[in-house]
Amino acid sequence: MIERATVRVRPGSFEPEAHFYPRVLNAQIHPLVRYFLSLDNERIAARYAHLHPMVPIEAVREVLASRTTHFRWGGADLFHAADPQGGRKMYVIETNSCPSGQKSIPRMEEGQEQGGYRRLLEDAFLPMLRKRGLPTGALAVLWDKNPMETSGYAAVLADLTGEAVYLVPCFDGDPDPPMRLNERRTIEIRTPEGDWLEVRAAFRYVTQRPWNRIPPVSRTMVFNPVVVCLAGGRNKMLAAKAYDLHNAKLADAHLRIEVPETIWDVSLAEIPLWVERMGGFAVVKNPYSNAGQGVWTITSPGELDRVLEMDHRYDRFIVQQLIGNVGWSSRSRRGPIFHVGTVPNKKHQTFVADVRFMVGCGPDGFFPCAIYARRARGALESSAPADSWDVLGTNLSIKHQDGSWGTESERLVLMDARDFNRLGVGLDDLIDAYVQTVLAVSAIDSMACRLVTTKGRFGRKLFASINPDASLVAEVLA
Numbered sequence: 001m002i003e004r005a006t007v008r009v010r011p012g013s014f015e016p017e018a019h020f021y022p023r024v025l026n027a028q029i030h031p032l033v034r035y036f037l038s039l040d041n042e043r044i045a046a047r048y049a050h051l052h053p054m055v056p057i058e059a060v061r062e063v064l065a066s067r068t069t070h071f072r073w074g075g076a077d078l079f080h081a082a083d084p085q086g087g088r089k090m091y092v093i094e095t096n097s098c099p100s101g102q103k104s105i106p107r108m109e110e111g112q113e114q115g116g117y118r119r120l121l122e123d124a125f126l127p128m129l130r131k132r133g134l135p136t137g138a139l140a141v142l143w144d145k146n147p148m149e150t151s152g153y154a155a156v157l158a159d160l161t162g163e164a165v166y167l168v169p170c171f172d173g174d175p176d177p178p179m180r181l182n183e184r185r186t187i188e189i190r191t192p193e194g195d196w197l198e199v200r201a202a203f204r205y206v207t208q209r210p211w212n213r214i215p216p217v218s219r220t221m222v223f224n225p226v227v228v229c230l231a232g233g234r235n236k237m238l239a240a241k242a243y244d245l246h247n248a249k250l251a252d253a254h255l256r257i258e259v260p261e262t263i264w265d266v267s268l269a270e271i272p273l274w275v276e277r278m279g280g281f282a283v284v285k286n287p288y289s290n291a292g293q294g295v296w297t298i299t300s301p302g303e304l305d306r307v308l309e310m311d312h313r314y315d316r317f318i319v320q321q322l323i324g325n326v327g328w329s330s331r332s333r334r335g336p337i338f339h340v341g342t343v344p345n346k347k348h349q350t351f352v353a354d355v356r357f358m359v360g361c362g363p364d365g366f367f368p369c370a371i372y373a374r375r376a377r378g379a380l381e382s383s384a385p386a387d388s389w390d391v392l393g394t395n396l397s398i399k400h401q402d403g404s405w406g407t408e409s410e411r412l413v414l415m416d417a418r419d420f421n422r423l424g425v426g427l428d429d430l431i432d433a434y435v436q437t438v439l440a441v442s443a444i445d446s447m448a449c450r451l452v453t454t455k456g457r458f459g460r461k462l463f464a465s466i467n468p469d470a471s472l473v474a475e476v477l478a
Helices: 031-038 041-051 057-065 115-129 147-161 226-233 236-253 268-277 301-309 388-392 427-450 460-466 470-475
Strands: 007-009 073-082 088-096 138-143 165-169 179-181 187-190 196-205 221-223 262-266 282-285 295-298 317-321 353-362 365-375 397-399 405-407
Touching: 007 147, 031 365, 031 427, 041 057, 041 365, 041 427, 057 365, 057 427, 073 115, 073 427, 088 226, 088 236, 088 427, 115 147, 115 196, 115 221, 115 353, 115 365, 138 147, 138 187, 147 165, 147 196, 165 187, 226 236, 226 427, 236 262, 236 317, 236 427, 262 268, 268 282, 268 301, 268 317, 295 301, 295 388, 353 427, 365 427, 460 470
Parallel strands: 138 165, 138 196, 196 221
Antiparallel strands: 007 165, 073 088, 073 353, 179 187, 187 196, 262 317, 282 295, 282 317, 353 365, 397 405
């Protein structure tokens, strides 16, 4: 049963057992991951520039020290992939504006039971509370999934501020939502007693089409505002365009967001043409979904036919280069790439795994918040599988019939002494993942800045022009 009532969370209510996976509570963080998380941005920049001689260290320093305007908390999903010559890179698959991760990483310090929850709120959220011009009112955490983490953020925020924080469910399609926007464009929430209360600042973990019930910008300080979702944080179409624009800006510094080749603004009828162009192997995506929903890996004509026969909410799609195994990956302009995968197990099986890298951004620039990995259900095969999602899909989220969400946590790969070595990644791969995540977040923030007018309003006409999908534009709250 989904909880649909607002909960008042008071200081002193944080209990680690409620906000971390049981496996995480008893895990010891891997020494290499601990060492990476102890590095400051200056040392990371020096190492990255040393390994990429064409990249000036000043450019890396500037990237890591930059302060975003809207996108203050994000996470990238990355694949560790190789080309036929053996060159390996971390590739950004998508960037999330409300990423999970805190419940999945062992704590850096045993004495700090609130772990990364506290780091993100202290270094990124609290500085935003000191902004001038915020309305008076309460603090809230808005959520539609992941109650383990969202309630953790609410409890830690209550401890840091010394005041009660309201944990407010914001489900898509709720006939009587406990949140609304008033005439002053300030968010209001319904308290447990049934009264309406203005909110001065809200931590947002609303992931399912948040733009149809939360405005892109508002007087309430929202962390992150919904314009970030529309600019690429929950919009793969605009994310691809944001990466392309940002890569052009970075070209002189020889920096680049590494992404699989992506074709955007594709109609349903055009999908077979682009799949054929990629050699029959591709990934088709509904650009506006998340949590593994609306993503279809194509390795056979039957899988393509199933996508074409579905009923789709939106008019436009993206078609992306598929990263598969050595013998079955997409053709692309830059050549094929394939999964490095996990270290073979005792049965000599290798699995696809991604790395989720979460970052925050505060007055001193970017910092890492959490890292974890996820593996696919089935092992990589030498020939293209009949059901490719089982071999290539890594997302852990499961949507139940009642609209609630579950997690296949048995496929979670922790950054602990037991699991980490199975990934086959090293310190320099983590540094690469961090820099790629920061670049991706920065690109989407730049796009979000373009979508906000000088008067602080959402640029609806510009958005409709660069994201020509009438079904999506009609959903965005005015």
